[in-house]
Amino acid sequence: MFKLITRRRIVTATLTCAAMFPLFAMAQQEVWPNRPVRMLVPFPPGGGADFVARLVGQRLSELWRQPVVIENRPGASTMIAAEAVAKSPPDGYTLLLTVSNHTSNPALFSKITYDTQKDFTPITVIGSAPMVLVVNPTIPSKTAKELLALLREQPGKFNYASAGNGSVGHLAGEMMKQMAKVDMVHVSYKGTAPAELDLIGGTINLMFTGMVTAVPQIKAGRMRGIAVGSTTRTAGLPDLPTLDEAGVSGFESSIWYGLLGPAGMPSSITAKVYADVVKVLQEPEVKARLLSQGADAIGSSPEQFRSQIAAEITRFDRLIKAAGIKSE
Numbered sequence: 001m002f003k004l005i006t007r008r009r010i011v012t013a014t015l016t017c018a019a020m021f022p023l024f025a026m027a028q029q030e031v032w033p034n035r036p037v038r039m040l041v042p043f044p045p046g047g048g049a050d051f052v053a054r055l056v057g058q059r060l061s062e063l064w065r066q067p068v069v070i071e072n073r074p075g076a077s078t079m080i081a082a083e084a085v086a087k088s089p090p091d092g093y094t095l096l097l098t099v100s101n102h103t104s105n106p107a108l109f110s111k112i113t114y115d116t117q118k119d120f121t122p123i124t125v126i127g128s129a130p131m132v133l134v135v136n137p138t139i140p141s142k143t144a145k146e147l148l149a150l151l152r153e154q155p156g157k158f159n160y161a162s163a164g165n166g167s168v169g170h171l172a173g174e175m176m177k178q179m180a181k182v183d184m185v186h187v188s189y190k191g192t193a194p195a196e197l198d199l200i201g202g203t204i205n206l207m208f209t210g211m212v213t214a215v216p217q218i219k220a221g222r223m224r225g226i227a228v229g230s231t232t233r234t235a236g237l238p239d240l241p242t243l244d245e246a247g248v249s250g251f252e253s254s255i256w257y258g259l260l261g262p263a264g265m266p267s268s269i270t271a272k273v274y275a276d277v278v279k280v281l282q283e284p285e286v287k288a289r290l291l292s293q294g295a296d297a298i299g300s301s302p303e304q305f306r307s308q309i310a311a312e313i314t315r316f317d318r319l320i321k322a323a324g325i326k327s328e
Helices: 002-030 048-064 076-086 101-108 144-153 168-180 192-201 211-219 267-281 284-291 302-323
Strands: 037-041 068-072 094-099 120-130 132-135 159-162 185-188 206-209 224-228 254-262
Touching: 037 048, 037 076, 048 068, 048 094, 048 120, 048 254, 048 267, 048 284, 076 094, 076 101, 076 120, 076 254, 094 101, 094 120, 101 168, 101 302, 120 211, 120 267, 120 302, 132 144, 132 211, 144 224, 159 168, 159 192, 168 185, 168 206, 168 302, 192 206, 192 211, 211 224, 254 267, 267 284, 267 302
Parallel strands: 037 068, 037 094, 159 185, 159 206
Antiparallel strands: 094 254, 120 254, 132 206, 132 224
16 A cells, blocks of 8 residues: 555656646746846957947846846957857857848858858847948049949949958949949958048049948048948938939848847747847937947848848859959
């Protein structure tokens, strides 16, 4: 009799534990995060990506009541930070705030230690800052249509600058050459600042550059804004048309700031991070501060971000191969 009672108790206890296990698992998910979350940034402190990470990270830490620790891992065109996140446990405690280099790198570099699509969980695009097509004021063209006509009339006569081979500005210039069927000479610089100085000085005719530096130079009359690279006009330069409006259908060149986690993150955690980032992006102060960096708040869904990554990888692969661009 004693043995029978004991066996019954053991079976009952086992069934009770089995029934309670899903509840324990749910409780663990419900309390996420219960420790600090790391957000890796592939650039040094002080840049646009670092600014966005600290702005959003501070608000998320307030929502989560846990620190969001920003770790700067610069180098290798964002690949050092990306590799670290790809190899991290998929528990939501290590995230990557990266930029559009993420989707151009596969075509630029032959040796990447991770798969840009398979090794990450897309969460959302936080913000996007369109590239701006600017010219030296001595160029007679006042509109994008006039500029394109000038480039077609005098193929190879005009040059455009970029911050380096494979940079966003370089890819934007090659994209315009291919899509608008124009011919111009690329001049590579080591950074945006020296390229902009030579454009202002007249050594360079035109370039695609970022909103943050373009807006004050345009307002001061040292550069002339021709068009923005987004498919819709931006709040930072509302009167400046898009290249799409000028007839370069489908042209898009922007620097986006996106949030990813390692592959295999639980869907519940992905959904929570996404929802909370969207909540942060709805704050007027956050929108205003993003705009100060030339970026419009986005908040795309994980599914939309995944589709965007796939489409951009294909688009950049074709562009880079056709242009014969090689990384420096």
